Structures are given as C-alpha cells and as structure tokens.
Amino acid sequence: MEATASAAAASVFDHLEQAPEDPILGITVAYNKDPHPGKVNLGVGAYRTEEGKPLILNVVRRAEERLLADRSKNKEYLPITGLADFNKRSAMLILGSDSPAVVEKRLVTAQCLSGTGSLRVGAEFLARHYGVKLVFLPTPTWGNHFKVFMNAGLAVKTYRYYDNKTRGLDYEGMLEDIGAAPSGSVILLHACAHNPTGVDPTPQQWEGIRQAIRNRGHLPFFDSAYQGFASGSLDKDALAVRTFVADGGECFIAQSFAKNMGLYGERVGALSIVSKSSGVATRVESQLKLVIRPMYSNPPIHGASIVALVLGDGDLFSEWTVELKGMADRIISMRHKLYDALRARGTPGDWTHILKQIGMFSFTGLNKEQVQFMTREYRIYMTLDGRISMAGLSLKTVPLLADAIHAAVTGAKA
Amino acid sequence: MASGLVRNGAKRFMSTAAAPASSVPAGARSGWWEAVQPAARDPILGVTEAFLADSDPKKVNVGVGAYRNDEGKPVVLECVRKAEQIIAGKQNMEYLPMGGLVKFNDLSVKLAYGDTAPVLEEKRVAAVQTLSGTGACRLFADFQKRFKPDSRIYIPVPTWANHHNIWRDARVEAHTFRYYKPSTRGLDFEGLMEDLKKAPEGSFVLLHACAHNPTGVDPTADQWKEMSQLFKSNGLFPFFDMAYQGFASGDTVRDAQAIRIFMEDGHQLACAQSFAKNMGLYGQRVGCLSVVCDNSQQAVNVKSQLQQIARPMYSNPPLHGAQIVTTVLSDPELKEQWYKEVKVMADRIIGMREALKSNLEKLGSSLPWKHITEQIGMFCYSGLTEDQVDRLTKEFHIYMTRNGRISMAGVTTGNVEYLANAIHEVTK
Numbered sequence: 088m089e090a091t092a093s094a095a096a097a098s099v100f101d102h103l104e105q106a107p108e109d110p111i112l113g114i115t116v117a118y119n120k121d122p123h124p125g126k127v128n129l130g131v132g133a134y135r136t137e138e139g140k141p142l143i144l145n146v147v148r149r150a151e152e153r154l155l156a157d158r159s160k161n162k163e164y165l166p167i168t169g170l171a172d173f174n175k176r177s178a179m180l181i182l183g184s185d186s187p188a189v190v191e192k193r194l195v196t197a198q199c200l201s202g203t204g205s206l207r208v209g210a211e212f213l214a215r216h217y218g219v220k221l222v223f224l225p226t227p228t229w230g231n232h233f234k235v236f237m238n239a240g241l242a243v244k245t246y247r248y249y250d251n252k253t254r255g256l257d258y259e260g261m262l263e264d265i266g267a268a269p270s271g272s273v274i275l276l277h278a279c280a281h282n283p284t285g286v287d288p289t290p291q292q293w294e295g296i297r298q299a300i301r302n303r304g305h306l307p308f309f310d311s312a313y314q315g316f317a318s319g320s321l322d323k324d325a326l327a328v329r330t331f332v333a334d335g336g337e338c339f340i341a342q343s344f345a346k347n348m349g350l351y352g353e354r355v356g357a358l359s360i361v362s363k364s365s366g367v368a369t370r371v372e373s374q375l376k377l378v379i380r381p382m383y384s385n386p387p388i389h390g391a392s393i394v395a396l397v398l399g400d401g402d403l404f405s406e407w408t409v410e411l412k413g414m415a416d417r418i419i420s421m422r423h424k425l426y427d428a429l430r431a432r433g434t435p436g437d438w439t440h441i442l443k444q445i446g447m448f449s450f451t452g453l454n455k456e457q458v459q460f461m462t463r464e465y466r467i468y469m470t471l472d473g474r475i476s477m478a479g480l481s482l483k484t485v486p487l488l489a490d491a492i493h494a495a496v497t498g499a500k501a
Numbered sequence: 502m503a504s505g506l507v508r509n510g511a512k513r514f515m516s517t518a519a520a521p522a523s524s525v526p527a528g529a530r531s532g533w534w535e536a537v538q539p540a541a542r543d544p545i546l547g548v549t550e551a552f553l554a555d556s557d558p559k560k561v562n563v564g565v566g567a568y569r570n571d572e573g574k575p576v577v578l579e580c581v582r583k584a585e586q587i588i589a590g591k592q593n594m595e596y597l598p599m600g601g602l603v604k605f606n607d608l609s610v611k612l613a614y615g616d617t618a619p620v621l622e623e624k625r626v627a628a629v630q631t632l633s634g635t636g637a638c639r640l641f642a643d644f645q646k647r648f649k650p651d652s653r654i655y656i657p658v659p660t661w662a663n664h665h666n667i668w669r670d671a672r673v674e675a676h677t678f679r680y681y682k683p684s685t686r687g688l689d690f691e692g693l694m695e696d697l698k699k700a701p702e703g704s705f706v707l708l709h710a711c712a713h714n715p716t717g718v719d720p721t722a723d724q725w726k727e728m729s730q731l732f733k734s735n736g737l738f739p740f741f742d743m744a745y746q747g748f749a750s751g752d753t754v755r756d757a758q759a760i761r762i763f764m765e766d767g768h769q770l771a772c773a774q775s776f777a778k779n780m781g782l783y784g785q786r787v788g789c790l791s792v793v794c795d796n797s798q799q800a801v802n803v804k805s806q807l808q809q810i811a812r813p814m815y816s817n818p819p820l821h822g823a824q825i826v827t828t829v830l831s832d833p834e835l836k837e838q839w840y841k842e843v844k845v846m847a848d849r850i851i852g853m854r855e856a857l858k859s860n861l862e863k864l865g866s867s868l869p870w871k872h873i874t875e876q877i878g879m880f881c882y883s884g885l886t887e888d889q890v891d892r893l894t895k896e897f898h899i900y901m902t903r904n905g906r907i908s909m910a911g912v913t914t915g916n917v918e919y920l921a922n923a924i925h926e927v928t929k
Contacts, residue, residue, distance in 0.1 A: 098769045098795040099703065099738055100648055105798075106805040109812055112599060133595060141593040148590065155589050158582075161575040163567060164783045167546060200632070200815035207814050216537050234813035351596045352820035373540035380543055381666035382639055382814065383632035388784035389821035 110230050111470055118468040126466040127484050129475040132282065132447045133351055134414055137481045142414070144349045146407045150396040160392075165385045167376040169198020169357075173391040176398035177342055177357040181278075181311055181325050188332050192365040195372045197379065198386045201356035202312045202343030203235065209308060209339045209358050210239035211378045212371075219271040222308070223264070225249075227450075227472060229282045232275065232310075241273070249284045254440035254452055256286050258295070265299045274300055278309045278340075279324040280317035280446020283474035287317070287445055293327045297334065307331055308339040315347045317446045319415035321408065337362050344394050346447065347411055353390025414478075418447065421480040425449075428489035434496055447478050457495040465491035544662050545902055552900040560898040561920060563911035566714065566879045567783055568846055571913045576846075578781045580838040584828035592824060597817045599808035601630020601789075605823040608830040609789035613743065613757060613772050614764060620793050627803035628791040629811065630818045634744045634775030635663060637790035641740060641771055642671035643810045644792075645705055654740075655697065655706045657681075659882075659904060661714045664707060664742075676700070681716045686872035686884055688718050694731060702736035710743035710772070711756040712878020715906035719749070719877055725759045729766045739763050739770040747779040749878045751847035753840065769793040776826050778879065779843055785822025846910075850879065853912040857881075860921030868928055881907040889927040897923040 108116055114130030136142050154160060168174065174196035179189060188194045199205040214220055222236045225248035236243050246268070247260030265274060276296075281287055288296060300307055309328050315321040331338050337360075344355040358375075362368050379385070397403045422441050429438045441449050453461070453473040461467040467488060469475045480488065542550070548564030570576050600606070606628035610621060620626050631637040645652060654668045657680035668675045678700075679692030697706065708728075713719055720728065732739055741760055747753040763770055769792075776787040790807065794800040811817070829835045851874075858873040873881050885893070885905035893899040899920060901907050912920060 098793075098799060100792070100803055101795060101799065103648060103799070103802045103806055105802040106809045109599065109808070112596075112812075112817075116598075131596070141595050143594060147594075151589065155585055158577075161577055162581075162782055162784045163575050164546075164565070164777075166550075167543065200819070203812075203816040204814070231813060231816065238810075238813045345596075350594055352594045352817070354815060354817070354819040367537065370537045370539045373542075374537055376543065377540045377666075380546075380635075380663060381670040382635070383786065384635040384663065385546075385784070385786070387632070387786040387819040387822065390819065 114468050114470060121466060121468075123466045125487065127468065127479065127487060129467060129469040129479040129488070132346065132476045132478065134346060134349060134447070134478040135481070137417065139479075139481055139484070142349055144407065144410045146397050146403045146410060147348060147350065147393055150393045150403065153396060154392055162388065165198070165388055165391075167379050167385050168196075168372060169386045170388065170391045170395055172399065173198055173395040174357060176395060177344075178359050180321065180398060181314060181328055181340055181342055181359070182332055183322070183325070183329055186329065186332055187335070188361045193362050193368055194359060195362070195368045195375065196357050196359045197372070197375050198391050199341075199356050199358050199379075200383070200386060201345050201354040202310060202341050203231065203356075204354065204386075205341035205343070205356040205358040206232070206235045206310060207239060208375065208378055208382070209341060209360070210236045210241055211382075212360075212375055213273060213306075213339075214240035215378070216374060217273070217306070219269060219273065219306075221269060222273040222275055223268055224275050225261075225277065225281070227283055228275070228277070229310075236275075244268070246274070248281075249286060249450065251452075254286070254437075254450065255443065256288055256292065258288070258292050262295060262299050265296070265305065266303060268303065268305065270304045271306065272303070273306045273308050275308050275310060276327070278311035278314065278328050280313035280448075282312065282446070283448050283470070283472060284450040285444025285446050285448050286450070288327070290326065293330060297331055301334065301336055306337065306339070308341070310341050312343040313346055313446050314342070315408070315411040316415055319412040319419075321411070332361055335363075344390070348394060348397070348407070350390045350393065353393070354387060355390035355394055418477045421477050421485065422449070424482065424485045425477075425480065425489060428485050429492060432489055432493045434489070434493045436496060447476055448474050449477055450474055451492070453492065453495060460495050460498075461491040464494065467491045548900050548902055551894075555898055555900075557898040559919065560900070561911065561916050562900050563907045563909075563920070564900045564902055566778070566908050566910065568778060568781065568879070568910040569913065571849065571915070573911070573913050573915065576781055578839065578842045580829050580835045580842060581780060581782065581825055583835060583838075584825045584832075587828050588824050592820070594820060597630070597820055597823070599811050599817050600628075600804055601818045602820070602823040602827060604831070605630055605827045606789055606791075608827060609774055610791050612746065612753060612830065613760060613774055613789075613791065615754075615757075615761065618764065620764065624797040625794050625800050626791050627794055627800040627807065628789055629804060629807045630823055631773070631788040631790045632815070632818060633777050633786045633788040634742060634773050635667070635788075636786065636818075637773030637775070637788045638664065638667050638742060639671065640790050640807055640810055641773060641792075642668045642673055644807055646671045646673050647810070648806070649703070649705075652738075653701070653704045655700055655704055657693075657707065657709070657713070659715055660707070660709070661742075676704075678706070680713070681718055681882065683884065686718075686869075686882065687875065688720055688724070690720065690724055694727070697728070697731060697737065698735065700735065700737055703738070705738040705740050706732070708739055708741050708759065710741040710746070710759050712745035712749035712880075714744065714878070715880050715902070715904060716882040717876025717878050717880045718882070720759070722758060722762065725762045729763045729768065732763070732768060733766060739768055741770060741772040743772055744775040745778055745878050746774070747840070747843040748847055751844035753779075753843070764793075769795070776822070780826060780829065780839070782822050782825060785825065786819060787822035787826055850909045853909050853917060854881065856914070856917045857909075857912060857921055860918055861925060864921060864925045866925050866928065879908055879910050881909050883907050883924070885924070885928070892927045893923055897926075899923055
C-alpha cells in the first residue's frame with residue numbers, strides 16, 4: 088500500500104522547516120486571514136482607489152482590448168531579451184528620447200520580470216563580469232533588495248540614508264559612506280520615491296551624490312519603480328537618472344511598470360545598461376542572454392505588449408499621463424488629510440514628514456511595538472518598520488488610522 | 502561564430518556632451534565592460550534568428566520546438582481564445598502570491614498526477630506556479646542546491662541543452678547517464694541502467710516524462726517500471742521534466758504514464774510542467790513545479806521554501822497565462838475542446854513523420870529511416886552529422902539545430918518533399 092511504501096522512504100526534504108512569511112507580502116496574507124470587517128491594509132505598495140479597490144488604468148483596458156481583437160497576434164516565444172519595441176520605448180521613457188545613450192546606441196535594454204527580475208538579472212551579470220562584487224544599499228531599503236543581490240552572489244553593505252531625527256535625508260552620512268566605499272563599488276540608488284521612507288534627495292543633493300559616485304569610480308545601479316508616481320510628472324521623476332547618464336558615465340537601471348501602469352501581476356519591467364560604447368553594448372547583451380536563458384528562457388509577453396502599445400500610441404500615452412497624475416494627486420491629498428487628522432487630534436510629535444515624503448509610502452517613525460499594537464487593536468496592517476502605503480488610504484480610513492496612531496503614540500509602550 | 506565582436510573601425514563613442522558645471526570627470530576609469538567577451542549564440546534560439554535573417558523563399562525552419570500548422574503558421578488554440586474572452590475585462594492585475602495562482606497549481610497537479618491521485622487528496626504535494634518549464638527546472642535546481650547541497654544531478658545524454666545551463670547556474674554538481682543509442686537511434690537501456698546503478702544514493706535524476714527532447718526516444722512502460730525499481734532500491738530521486746503532456750501521443754493520461762508508474766511505487770518525486778506547447782502558450786511563460794512530500798505539513802514547508810527562492814528572483818509569477826490555463830482546465834467544455842485540439846496537433850505531427858519517412862524511402866535512400874516514426878513528440882533525432890546539417894542550411898536554406906534535431910512541428914505537406922529531398926542529397 089502506498090502509505091507503507093512512502094513511510095519506508097522518508098522524503099529527502101524531511102529536514103526542511105517552514106520558511107517565515109515574507110515581511111511585506113506576508114502582511115497581505117495576514118490581512119486576508121483577518122475576518123474583522125473594519126480592517127485596513129497599508130502593507131504592500133499597491134495602489135488603491137478612494138473606494139479601496141485595485142485600479143486598472145483605462146489605457147491598459149483599451150490596450151488589452153486591442154490586443155484581444157487582433158487575431159493576427161500570436162503567443163510565440165519572445166526573444167530572450169524580450170519585446171524589442173517594449174525595450175526601446177521603456178528606455179526612452181526613463182532616459183528621454185534625446186538621451187546621449189539612446190542617440191549613440193550605448194544602451195542595452197532587456198525586458199525582465201518587473202523590478203525584481205531586472206535587479207536580479209543585473210546583479211547576476213555583475214557577479215559574473217564586474218570586478219568589484221560588492222553592492223551598497225541605502226539604510227533602510229526595500230527588504231527584498233538584500234536577497235536579490237546576495238542570491239546573485241554579490242556581497243552587500245549599506246550606506247547611511249534616512250535620518251531618524253529629522254525624518255529626512257542624512258546627506259552628509261550618505262556622502263561620507265559613498266566616499267569610504269571601495270573604489271568601483273556598485274551603489275544602489277532609488278531613482279525617486281524612496282521605498283520605504285519616501286525621502287528623496289533634492290536636485291542639488293543629487294548633484295553632490297553624482298559627483299561623489301563618479302569621483303570614486305563607483306557604478307550606479309538605479310531602481311526606478313515609481314516614475315510618474317512620485318511627483319505626477321514622468322520627466323521630473325526621471326531627473327536623477329538623466330543627470331547621471333548625461334555625464335557620459337555608465338550605469339544600470341531597473342525599471343518597473345507594476346505601479347505606474349498598474350500592471351503588478353503581469354511582471355513588466357526592463358533592465359537597461361548604459362555603457363561607454365555601442366560595441367560594448369552588443370557584447371553585454373549577448374552575456375545578458377546567458378544569465379536569462381537558464382533562469383526562465385524568455386520573458387512573458389502579455390504585460391510588455393500592453394506597455395508597448397500605450398507608450399507607442401500618442402493618444403494612449405497622453406491619457407496615461409493624466410491617469411498617472413490622478414493617482415499621484417490622490418496620494419498627495421491623502422498625505423494632507425492624514426496630517427490634518429493627526430493635528431486635529433493633537434497627536435504629540437512633528438508629523439510634517441508625512442507631507443514632505445514623496446511617493447507611495449510614508450515612513451511614519453512608529454516603532455515595532457507601536458505597529459503591533461495598531462494591528463492588534465485597530466486592525467491596521469502595515470510593515471513592522473513603520474512604513475504605511477499611502478495608496479491604501481481613503482477618506483473613510485484616514486480617521487481610523489489617525490486614531491490608531493494617536494493611541495499608539497500616547498498609550499502604547501515606547 | 503564570431504558574432505558580436507567589435508568590428509574593425511567601429512566608432513567608440515566617448516561622450517563629448519557638455520558635462521554639468523563641475524570638474525568631475527565622467528567615470529574616473531575607462532568603461533567597465535571592455536573585458537566582456539561576446540557570448541556564443543544560444544544553439545536553439547540562435548537558429549530562428551538565423552532563419553529570420555534569411556531571405557530565400559524556400560527556407561524551412563525545423564529548428565525551435567514551437568508548433569506550426571500545415572500552413573507553417575503559429576497557432577493560438579481556440580480554447581485559449583475563448584478563455585481570453587472570458588477573462589477579458591474581469592480580472593484585476595494585482596500581484597499573485599509568490600507561489601502563484603492557487604487554483605492554477607491545483608489544476609496543474611491534477612493534470613500531472615490524476616484527478617483523484619491519493620497524494621493530492623492527502624495534500625502531500627507542494628506546488629508553485631513557475632516561469633514555464635525553464636522556471637520550474639531552475640526553481641527546483643536552486644532548491645536542490647539549498648537543501649541538498651552535496652547532491653548530484655544526473656542528466657541524460659543527450660538532453661535539451663538548457664538543462665545543463667540550469668543546473669550549472671544553480672551550482673549543482675552534474676553528471677550524465679547514457680540514454681540515446683546512435684546505432685539503433687533508440688534507447689540505450691542497458692547503458693542507462695548501468696550508469697544509474699553507479700549513481701550514489703541521494704542523487705537526483707532528470708527524466709523526460711514523455712517525448713524526450715531532442716531524440717523523441719521514450720522508454721517503454723516495462724522499462725519505466727524497471728527504472729522505478731532501481732530508483733527505489735538505490736535511493737535515487739526522480740525529477741520529471743514534462744513539457745509535452747498530451748502532445749506526444751495525443752492523450753494526456755497516456756503521456757503521464759511514467760509519472761503514474763513511479764507514483765504507484767511510492768516514490769516522492771518532483772515534476773516540472775510546461776503549458777508552452779500543449780496549450781500553445783509559449784510566450785506567456787506558464788508552468789508548475791510540484792514536489793511530492795511525506796505529509797501535508799512537509800508540503801507546506803517545501804512550498805514556503807520554494808517561495809523564498811522565487812521572491813529574490815522575480816517576486817511572483819505572471820498572471821495572464823495562468824488565468825488562461827485555469828479557465829480552460831476548470832470549464833468542462835473548454836477542457837474537452839482542449840483535449841481535441843491537442844490531439845489534432847499530435848496527429849498532424851505523427852502524420853508528418855509518416856510522410857517524411859515514406860518520402861525518403863521513395864527517393865531510394867539506402868539509410869534506415871524507421872526511427873522517424875518510432876520516435877515520438879515534437880522532435881526527430883535524424884542522425885544527421887553537423888556537416889550534413891550545415892550543408893542543409895547553406896545549400897537548401899533548411900534550419901535545424903546542429904545535433905540533427907528536426908522539429909517535426911515545422912514540417913508541412915508543403916515542405917516535406919523538399920525536406921526529404923534535401924536530406925537525401927546530403928546523406929546519399
């Protein structure tokens with residue numbers, strides 16, 4: 088009988104333990120399990136409407152309809168580096184169509200599995216071909232960054248970024264740590280709307296950072312997950328990346344269309360490598376293929392086709408910029424509402440950082456105990472580092488959150 | 502193939518763009534990538550690249566294993582089109598869980614193991630949605646390395662070239678076992694058993710569940726049973742790569758018989774499933790990795806660990822393809838339609854095998870060609886040498902991989918005579 092046969096040979100994986108939940112995605116798992124009707128999910132960074140619903144952009148719907156109606160479209164394998172049209176347009180979106188890297192063809196772009204996949208493929212390439220196998224991440228950063236680079240075989244260190252006291256940028260600390268890093272280190276930079284803090288350098292500070300990085304011969308690796316989402320302007324949010332590329336130096340860029348096109352689950356992203364010459368770009372592309380092929384062979388077609396359509400059609404593109412600004416504006420208005428609600432309650436502390444921070448998240452400054460209290464008593468689901476997804480707030484839920492923060496700050500253990 | 506090398510006189514684009522007002526030189530050192538060598542073209546996907554670049558009207562692509570209809574065109578299955586209509590406009594696009602769409606995983610493993618398989622009812626199977634078959638193999642290889650770091654993988658000779666890349670990138674020590682016998686163009690069963698008997702206990706063995714790629718040579722049911730016994734007595738772990746369920750014989754149950762045989766013997770195996778070919782979903786990247794465990798808690802543990810590997814690789818798998826498969830497999834009418842469409846594809850290929858063989862015989866070829874119809878699935882391992890393959894490409898504009906593998910799916914009533922003629926020319 089089967090039971091005896093399997094008992095006689097225990098699984099070779101018997102020694103495995105159950106892995107802990109992912110700290111971010113696990114929040115949604117816990118939220119879904121909670122039967123309480125008033126629960127609020129401010130965990131994962133996915134945009135929600137005022138009604139608390141996920142949003143499919145109109146332009147995405149229309150692009151999908153067009154794709155569906157076109158019976159000549161097939162589902163054949165994409166090339167290893169993905170849909171060429173998508174790659175071209177993604178690169179132009181972040182770099183600007185007049186970028187020297189684009190004009191001089193010093194650019195390789197590969198479609199990858201959203202931001203995560205773009206980072207991982209870039210990291211694997213660096214581990215194989217780059218002399219300095221060390222990457223510096225800001226403190227704090229998106230939790231998954233560590234494993235992405237480590238699993239690719241790179242050593243990971245950190246540089247100072249967030250200043251607890253000011254709830255702003257520790258600019259001096261950042262420059263110091265960049266200056267002290269071994270020459271040629273990979274420096275991971277959030278292109279805009281830093282995750283989880285929402286704290287971005289000013290244009291002047293970006294210039295200082297650029298000089299520090301170029302002085303040490305470091306390699307900048309941009310993670311661009313929120314272009315258009317941060318300020319509402321695609322060009323403004325790309326400024327940091329473009330000034331680096333304008334100085335003629337090399338860099339890596341990981342782009343995600345999860346948030347700004349609402350294509351989360353379709354895994355649409357791109358890795359761009361800006362190099363010094365077009366000859367190098369060709370060789371780099373061939374080596375990228377060797378990383379990708381044994382990982383997943385070629386990327387998924389659906390999401391990239393949608394993006395290529397939207398970016399390539401003048402009307403759809405314009406409409407997209409309007410929808411994008413709508414999302415960014417709603418988030419900014421939630422920041423104001425939350426700030427006003429905390430002031431109205433007389434919640435102790437300076438909460439102006441909520442207004443100054445940018446993008447989807449606010450780093451509230453709440454500690455682990457306070458967060459756990461808020462989850463337990465008020466059914467507010469958020470990550471333990473005090474990060475809240477502003478996109479998950481609505482006029483209806485702002486008061487609840489303000490109550491919870493107030494209670495946590497005044498009542499819970501410090 | 503010196504593709505990608507910097508050609509003589511290629512311009513080196515040093516930036517003369519006006520730098521922002523600072524005296525910092527752009528990039529204190531010269532470019533970082535000068536030492537990067539051009540990588541060799543992928544042996545399989547590179548064939549299609551070359552084919553596309555050829556302007557000869559008679560060109561034939563029997564390279565990559567993607568199905569073509571008798572007009573030589575790619576096919577989107579009708580059941581898939583219907584499924585897409587059903588999901589259009591309804592879904593949201595939120596992130597899937599790291600392990601993918603749960604309903605998709607449930608339906609996939611039912612297809613592989615049987616609807617009422619005891620291991621499924623006992624919830625002993627850890628299943629995660631993956632980036633097609635490649636992603637399933639890679640996830641398992643990384644998992645094997647993490648939890649059985651000193652174990653080996655045994656890979657058949659020959660196999661799909663990317664298998665070696667996958668386990669190499671996962672840093673698992675790879676060995677090979679004999680599989681294909683050139684003299685018979687069939688299975689080297691004695692060699693296979695001899696080699697696997699030498700594998701140390703705790704070794705993992707890669708098996709093609711059906712329609713072996715690239716040879717088309719599959720073990721018989723009795724041979725599978727013998728292998729299963731050997732695996733049990735020697736403590737070998739069976740890892741099945743099943744990329745052609747339904748595509749080989751036209752019957753999804755029959756094509757899974759190897760797995761069912763091993764399951765009956767109580768093995769705890771793992772399986773990589775792909776829906777690229779049997780649902781024509783190639784570019785959607787839909788697959789499933791399943792691992793049979795001792796009990797349901799262990800299945801939970803294993804799934805959680807697989808997710809830990811997926812998260813820093815791509816976070817969560819793509820939605821669209823999995824929704825298509827789920828819609829087709831959970832709707833009885835669509836599922837029936839799918840079975841029919843898969844059989845049509847399999848039957849067309851079987852028909853082309855017969856046509857190619859009879860054409861070669863009609864031309865008076867003195868070489869044996871019965872292996873064309875004895876082999877099964879998308880590929881025919883023709884036995885052509887590299888030189889002969891190169892001649893086929895240069896003189897006849899026929900594109901195939903240099904190991905002599907012919908993708909039968911690329912053969913049509915329109916080109917089978919031309920193909921037979923060309924093969925005869927280079928082999929007589």
